[in-house]
Amino acid sequence: MYGGQQLNKEMKQFFIFVKKECLHIWRDRRTLFILIWMPVVQIVLYGFALTNEVKNSKIAIFDQSRDQATMAISNEIAASRYFNLVKNVYSYEQIGATFRQGKIRMAVVFPRGFRYDLLHSNHAQIQLIADASDPNTANTLTNYATAIINDYQQSLNNNADLPYTIKTQLRMLYNPELKGAYNFVPGVMALVLMLVCAMMTSISIVKEKEMGTMEVILVSPLKPFRIIIAKTVPYLLVSMLNIASILLLSVYALDVPIVGSLWLLLGESVLFTITSLSVGILISNGAKTQQTAMFTSMMSLFLPTLLFSGFLFPVENMPIPLQVISNVVPSKWYYIIVKSVMIKGLGFSAVWKETLILVAMTLTLLSISIYKFKIRLA
Amino acid sequence: MRALKFLLQKELRQISRDPSIIRILFIMPMIQLLILPLAADYEIKNINLGVVDHDHSAYSTKLINKIVSSGYFRLKDYSASFSQGLRSIELDKTDLILEIPAQFERSLVKENESTLFIAVNSINGVKAGLGSAYIQGIIQNYNQDVRMQWIQFPRFDIQPTIEVTVSNWYNPNMNYRVFMVPGILVMLVTMIGSSFAANNIVREKEMGTIEQINVSPIKKTEFILGKLIPFWMLAMLVLTIGLTLARLVYGIIPLGHYLTIYTFAAVYLLAILGLGLLLSTYAQTQQQSMLVSFFVTMIFNLLSGLYTPIESMPAWAQWITKFNPVSYFIEVMRMVMLKGSGLADIRYHILALIGFAIFFNSWAILNYSKRSG
DSSP: HHHHHHHHHHHHHHHHHHHHHHHHHHHHHHHHHHHHHHHHHHIIIIIOOOOOOOSEEEEEESSSOOOOOOOOOHHHHHHTTTTTEEOOSSSHOOOOOOHHHOOOOOOEEETTTHHHHHTTSSSEEEEEEETTTTTHHHHHHHHHHHHHHHOOOOHHHTTTTSSSEEEEEEEEEEEETOOOOHHHHHHHHHHHIIIIIIHHHHHHHHHHHTTHHHHHHHSSOHHHHHHHHHHHHHHHHHHHHHHHHHHHHHHTTTOOOOOOHHHHHHHHHHHHHHHHHHHHHHHHHOOOOHHHHHHHIIIIHHHHHHHHHHSSOOOGGGGGGHHHHHHTHHHHHHOOOIIIIIISSSHHHHHHHHHHHHHHHHHHHHHHHHHOOOSSSO | OHHHHHHHHHHHHHTTTTTHHHHHHHHHHHHHHHHHHHHOOOOOOOOOEEEESOOSSSHHHHHHHHHTTTSEEEEEESSHHHHHHHHHHTTTTTTEEEEEEEEEEEEEHSEEEEEEEEEEEOOHHHHHHHHHHEEEHHHHHHHHHHHHHHHOOSOOOOEEEEEEEEEEEEEETOOOOHHHHHHHHHHHHHHHHHHHHHHHHHHHHHHHTHHHHHHSSSOOOHHHHHHHHHHHHHHHHHHHHHHHHHHHOOOOOOOSSSHHHHHHHHHHHHHHHHHHHHHHHHOSSHHHHHHHHHHHHHHHHHHHTSOGGGGSSSSHHHHHHHHHHHHHHHHHHHHIIIIOOOTTTHHHHHHHHHHHHHHHHHHHHHHHOSOOO
């Protein structure tokens, strides 16, 4: 009987502590405000503002022949939604100067006697000069411009059918409109959870050390490690709220549906939240000041999540050592899980391996922090 | 202004005696500049290809070889059926499957036409878009080869043909690092500058040491300047470390003048540090100020054009970038380093930044009150 009472008492103490921590956050309205709005802002930015889609790219035209054909092609290019003709230039030097001022991304150069060449020798040249300081954009722009020019050429030839034609039928799976959001939503989920759970927890624990209130906690009758756990509970709640808002926004504002099981997705998210919280606890073990805690979290969590989860940068392009490192970043596995469940609509059988990895990581992290947790200061 | 001298002395000593600051100062640039550019390689290559070949003919083999030898694709999977191929996409083993129908060769030769099926995992839209463009280009090329085999083309073009030549200026090797490193440098300087500045005054508040400053005969302007100058120096130091690393590790030598970069950075840092100090005067706890400055720099970074081109953004986002100091610096950095722009080319950028600097710093001075509570 006594054991039961003891347990009851301990539970009660634990919940009092949880309540205290919740009140802490509840009363710091600014922090709470940001914690709740951050995912919303991120989703809006990633979903609406950040696209690699090329449109309205500023271009200049250097037309040395100014005949019917060059006019027609210039008009076609300027009329397309990809390009925005901002300037006619009259020399190569001027092209260089315009590039240096950052005013254009590409220049189209027609040589002298373009139409004459085209009609008499059946062969004419157009030069596309791209600002390749951004290689992907340069590639995309020249591809689009070439396609427009090819169309014009086809129209000259009256679409004569060529023999031995290989046709292709293209099917875009999962994301037929090629929206960026499909890639970003799972990434933002990983990023926000990592940030809220790990960074905020570690800072709030270290704060007690820095302010000297840790001593009070350590001499209290409650087991110290439980106090740490109690500190994580409010952040767990906040992150649940974040998951909900991200999912609602992605479904209703970005039209990214949840194809798979919602419960599986939520379950995996809770698991990842716990992983992040344990990372936060581990960081707080080592750090002495809040500033250090923050920078450690940034360096060991935020950047790796951004870099290695694969949502911003393609992991397969990285050098092998970095690819190996990417495997120890929890967000990478969570990102794969979210993509599989939410977007591809796969079941647990497809993600059990990743789930197992996250569970193993959580257990390891927690045991290290329990092992390293010091009851004594200094 | 005598007080300023002592304040500076105090701040510099505080910084030089804080090992964590020194560590962060040197480790951050190392990590960011050594690892990030390696990772931030957006170039679309290494697309994992799955093939479902129902034909097994000489033509289909030749086509597959041609695709693989292009260098963009890696043959990862051979499946017997389309549904099996789809499974490999689900498991992320492949990004793109090419299905070659049975009798591909026969119908091409006999019926003059044949159709290939391509399915792409398009969760990553950019990769899917470029990947499918590449493979269609290769197939077209292959198609041309086949035609050449069967038809004797005359030596001259029979139809009007326009040849398009592409010149890639400023980065002819299309090296992604050349593009990313200047941007990453900006991010680095911004993160260090703004977060240190944002933290600093709050730390004094939280520790209670601000009371001492409040009761001493230090003017508000002097106090803000005393905080601004040391961090300005630190950030310039970090910029120098960064530029040196960029030069030694990546061989990136600015086409323009270093002086142009430093001139702009000097003004830029005044603006960004002013913003940090401003946030710091509003915050009550370090946790708050860190989170707020993190939040603000995150928005600035995302809307800076570092990851995605500004022209692609919708009008409202482009409008926001006009008020984003980071986007100016990234643009300038790329202009100076890659295109060799000079001071005259970036004069409007500098003017805008001077405006930001005056705005943020005067606001910070106005908002710093020597009363506590």
